[in-house]
Amino acid sequence: MTAGMPFSDWSKGVQALMEVALSTLLPAMEKTPQRLHEAMRYAVLDGGKRVRPLLVFAAADVFDAPRDITVRGAAAVEMIHAYSLVHDDMPCMDDDELRRGKPTVHIKYDEATALLVGDALQTQAFLVLSEGEGESARKLAMVRLLADASGSLGMCGGQAIDLESVGEKLKLAELEQMHRMKTGALLRASVLLGALSGKELSEAESKALDAYAKAIGLAFQVVDDILDATADSATLGKTAGKDAADDKPTYVSILGLDASRELAEKLRHEAHDALAMFGDKAQRLCEIADLIVQRKM
Amino acid sequence: MTAGMPFSDWSKGVQALMEVALSTLLPAMEKTPQRLHEAMRYAVLDGGKRVRPLLVFAAADVFDAPRDITVRGAAAVEMIHAYSLVHDDMPCMDDDELRRGKPTVHIKYDEATALLVGDALQTQAFLVLSEGEGESARKLAMVRLLADASGSLGMCGGQAIDLESVGEKLKLAELEQMHRMKTGALLRASVLLGALSGKELSEAESKALDAYAKAIGLAFQVVDDILDATADSATLGKTAGKDAADDKPTYVSILGLDASRELAEKLRHEAHDALAMFGDKAQRLCEIADLIVQRKM
Numbered sequence: 001m002t003a004g005m006p007f008s009d010w011s012k013g014v015q016a017l018m019e020v021a022l023s024t025l026l027p028a029m030e031k032t033p034q035r036l037h038e039a040m041r042y043a044v045l046d047g048g049k050r051v052r053p054l055l056v057f058a059a060a061d062v063f064d065a066p067r068d069i070t071v072r073g074a075a076a077v078e079m080i081h082a083y084s085l086v087h088d089d090m091p092c093m094d095d096d097e098l099r100r101g102k103p104t105v106h107i108k109y110d111e112a113t114a115l116l117v118g119d120a121l122q123t124q125a126f127l128v129l130s131e132g133e134g135e136s137a138r139k140l141a142m143v144r145l146l147a148d149a150s151g152s153l154g155m156c157g158g159q160a161i162d163l164e165s166v167g168e169k170l171k172l173a174e175l176e177q178m179h180r181m182k183t184g185a186l187l188r189a190s191v192l193l194g195a196l197s198g199k200e201l202s203e204a205e206s207k208a209l210d211a212y213a214k215a216i217g218l219a220f221q222v223v224d225d226i227l228d229a230t231a232d233s234a235t236l237g238k239t240a241g242k243d244a245a246d247d248k249p250t251y252v253s254i255l256g257l258d259a260s261r262e263l264a265e266k267l268r269h270e271a272h273d274a275l276a277m278f279g280d281k282a283q284r285l286c287e288i289a290d291l292i293v294q295r296k297m
Numbered sequence: 298m299t300a301g302m303p304f305s306d307w308s309k310g311v312q313a314l315m316e317v318a319l320s321t322l323l324p325a326m327e328k329t330p331q332r333l334h335e336a337m338r339y340a341v342l343d344g345g346k347r348v349r350p351l352l353v354f355a356a357a358d359v360f361d362a363p364r365d366i367t368v369r370g371a372a373a374v375e376m377i378h379a380y381s382l383v384h385d386d387m388p389c390m391d392d393d394e395l396r397r398g399k400p401t402v403h404i405k406y407d408e409a410t411a412l413l414v415g416d417a418l419q420t421q422a423f424l425v426l427s428e429g430e431g432e433s434a435r436k437l438a439m440v441r442l443l444a445d446a447s448g449s450l451g452m453c454g455g456q457a458i459d460l461e462s463v464g465e466k467l468k469l470a471e472l473e474q475m476h477r478m479k480t481g482a483l484l485r486a487s488v489l490l491g492a493l494s495g496k497e498l499s500e501a502e503s504k505a506l507d508a509y510a511k512a513i514g515l516a517f518q519v520v521d522d523i524l525d526a527t528a529d530s531a532t533l534g535k536t537a538g539k540d541a542a543d544d545k546p547t548y549v550s551i552l553g554l555d556a557s558r559e560l561a562e563k564l565r566h567e568a569h570d571a572l573a574m575f576g577d578k579a580q581r582l583c584e585i586a587d588l589i590v591q592r593k594m
Contacts (some may be wrong), residue, residue, distance in 0.1 A: 032474075037450055075319075087416060092408035111389035115412070116449075117458050119384060119419065123448035126423045130441035135430040138473040144427035145438055151420035152324050152333055160333040160413050177329075295555050 003280065007287040011054055016073075018053045019045065021071045022078060025128050033106065039117045040110045040124070044082045047100040051220075051292070052077045055190035056197070058284035059209065064200025069134040073142055073193035076125040080150045081186060083121035086114050088159065120151075134197075137143040141200075142193055149189035158182025162248070176218065183224075184217025191285070204277065211274035212285060219267035220292050227248035268293040272284050300577065308351055313484045315350045315371060316342065322372045335407045337421070341379045343590050344397040348517075349374045352487035353494070355581035356506065360495025366431040370439055370490035373398075373422040376481060377447045380418035385410050385456065403453040420458070431494075438497075439490055446486035457477025459545070467546040473515065480521075481514030488582070505548065508571035509582060514563035517589050522547035523557050528594065566588040 005013075022044055027037045053074035060070040089096040089104040090111060097107050106114035129143050158181030165178065191213045195201055201209070212218060229252045251260045271289035275282035302310075319341055324334045350371035357367040386401040387408060388394040394404050403411035426440050445451060455478030462475065488510045492498055498506070526549040548557045568586035572579035 012566050031450065033449070033457040033461065035461065036454060040449060063418050083416075087412055090412065092412060112460050114382055115459070116388065116453055116460075117390060118448035120453040121381075122416065123418055123444050124455060126440060127444035128442055128449055130437055136432075136437045139436045140427055140433045140440070143423060143437070147420050147424035147427060151424055152330070152337065153328065154419035156413055156417040156420060157333060160330040160410070161412075163331065163409050164330065280526070 003283060005282070005293070006188060010284060010287075011291075014054055014057045015050050017071070018050050018074060023076050025075045026079075026124065027126065035109070036113065036116055036120060039105055039113050039164065040121055043086050043105050043117050044079060045122065048078075048082075049290070050078065052081055052287055053184060054291075055187060055285070057201065057217075058282075058288055059191045059194030060197050060280045061194075061284050062278050063195055065198030068132050068215060069138065069142075069197040070194060071130050072132045074190075076129045076142075076146055076189050077193060079092055079125035080146065080155070083118040083125070083151075083191070084155055084159070084186075087118040090114055090248040093159075093163070104190035123207075138196065138200075141198055142270045144187055145192055145196065148160065149185040154181055154185035154189075155183075159291065168249070170254075172254055175249055175251070175254065179221040180208070180214070180217060183221050184214065187217045187220060188213035197244065207275050208277050212271050212289070215271040215274060216289050216292050217265045219264050219271065219289070222251045222260055222264045222267065223293055223295065225252045225293075226257065227297065228252075229257065258290070264293045275290045300580065303587070304581070306583075307465040307581065307584075308588075311351055311354045311371075312347050315347050315375065318368045318372050319375060322369070323376075323421065331408065332406070333413055333417060336402055336410050337418055340383050340414050341376060344399065345375075345379075346592075347375065349378055349487040349587070351585055351588075352484060352513075352582070353491035353545075355579075355585055356488045356491030357494050358581050359575050359578045360492055362491065362495030363431070365429050366394060366435065366439075366494040367491060369425050370428050370494045373443055373572070374483060374487050374490060376418045376422035376425065377443065377452070380415040380422070381447075381452055381483075383418070387411055390456075390460070402409045427556065428498065433495075435493065439493055442486055442493065443490055446482040450485075451478055451482035454479075456465060461555070463545055464470070465546070467551075468500050469551055472546055472548070472551065476518040477514060480518050480568065481511065484517060485510035504589075505571050505574050509568050509586070511588050512564045512568040512571060513589050516561050516568065516586070519548045519557050519561045519564065520590055520592065522549045523554065523561065524592075525549075526554065558573045560588045 007262050023041070026041050026044060029037050029041060030035055035048060055069060056077060057076035078129055083122045084100060086105045089099055091107050096104055098104065102108070104114070105117050116147050124145065129139060129146060149154060152160070158178050166176070170178070188210065191209050197207070197210055228250065251263065257264065274285050275285055299377060320338070323338050323341060326334050328334055339560070353367060353371035376533070382396060383402045385391050386396055387403050393401055395401065399405070402414050422443065423440060426436060426443060447453060449457070455475050458475045459479055478565060483509065488506050494508055525547065548560065552560065565586050569583050572582055
């Protein structure tokens with residue numbers, strides 16, 4: 001229904017809609033404990049490119065999914081993403097003071113609050129998925145998908161591998177496995193949550209979306225590494241050059257800058273090719289692949 | 298089916314069954330990332346009285362619930378409980394070095410691992426509930442119940458209020474609200490998860506179980522405070538006298554020791570009375586109320 005709209009208008013529309021949806025689906029600031037709720041809202045609202053919600057909506061578009069369940073899928077995955085950022089930024093992890101150009105939660109509030117904010121945001125994600133309209137079987141499948149992608153065999157496990165690898169020389173295959181879990185799993189879940197919010201997927205549809213998700217997941221990380229090595233902190237809204245300073249293995253440190261850029265471009269084409277069976281319906285997914293590779297922050 | 302069995306045999310049976318179930322439902326140690334999985338298992342296995350699983354099984358007994366879904370409900374609530382302990386013990390929270398007589402996770406491993414262990418255990422709880430046998434609607438209701446009880450309006454929110462109240466003189470009503478969220482919400486969820494694993498509850502059944510859960514939830518905390526003030530660390534398996542040292546408000550500091558003991562006994566009777574409509578079927582729930590009030594650790 002939005003097929004003729006330029007991508008930037010479509011994505012701004014989704015971002016605006018998500019801001020309202022997230023605000024509604026987070027606990028109100030007036031509720032006790034107020035400080036916790038204020039901090040949860042600080043961590044989620046008014047920030048971020050909302051890449052994961054964009055993926056959810058773009059995939060939902062392919063299958064003409066009903067709006068309520070798509071919004072809940074998008075909000076849930078964004079809350080999981082936000083919780084992981086809050087915890088990753090804490091002193092015992094990456095010890096970052098800046099996120100999306102604002103003080104991180106443990107700086108703005110305190111460490112204990114940051115810990116609880118992350119914990120409560122994760123819970124809220126599953127609560128949001130379990131409520132609202134739609135068949136129970138569909139919602140339960142979305143809970144399972146999101147839990148699977150964000151737990152110890154997905155995002156959280158990737159974070160653990162990342163921690164262990166600081167100062168180590170990872171091989172390219174190990175680096176890819178780490179990122180496939182740490183970042184890729186949740187991006188893949190976003191695509192599949194959007195699709196699932198529309199219908200049960202056939203094997204061919206699942207496979208095509210998986211191939212797309214795998215390509216953009218990897219591309220996302222390659223571009224992150226390129227930006228970390230080339231952009232400045234003001235543009236990024238977070239501390240640049242941090243991976244090199246922390247002696248973390250990156251695509252740039254392993255492949256070099258030129259080969260990293262070529263890889264990102266190759267992955268963008270793979271993502272487009274994977275979506276061929278969906279024709280024009282996959283327009284937004286293609287455009288997001290472009291966005292991920294061509295972004296400057 | 299276990300009605301004639303002494304409570305201690307029944308509870309040992311549930312505890313043994315839960316040890317096997319939790320071991321099966323946690324990610325295997327051999328899977329990558331191994332250190333995270335080892336630490337998750339360390340945090341959950343071989344310890345604790347398993348009060349919450351006992352409640353799940355006891356409530357499931359009332360409604361003759363099928364075994365698989367009861368076990369999953371019990372495992373999920375125990376994983377949520379375990380995650381909350383791991384995070385509560387961290388330096389930015391209670392800074393405890395001893396739990397169930399063993400070094401806490403951040404001492405045995407490190408802070409970053411403790412953070413991820415808690416995060417991944419929470420996810421695993423929702424994953425476990427979303428899988429396995431049983432109708433989707435029932436499993437989804439269990440997800441919603443557990444998320445509701447453990448988030449910012451339940452356990453996690455209670456923890457936030459507890460943090461803010463250190464050094465403050467809470468009134469009895471405020472103290473009760475804090476504990477109703479921090480400890481009571483998950484105990485209540487245990488009772489309702491067990492019951493829900495058997496059937497959809499009538500309003501009268503819900504109300505009766507709620508009254509029971511409210512009484513034992515409060516009793517649990519009152520007895521915790523009594524033990525913290527009177528027992529030694531070796532018996533408790535954790536640091537005794539810590540609340541007083543931290544200047545945390547407790548029932549003992551507000552009511553005194555004798556009135557606290559009377560309150561616990563009164564709550565035990567209230568718990569029994571609430572279950573009258575279920576007759577002998579509620580035997581185990583009654584016995585757990587006794588256990589909670591009469592425990593020495």
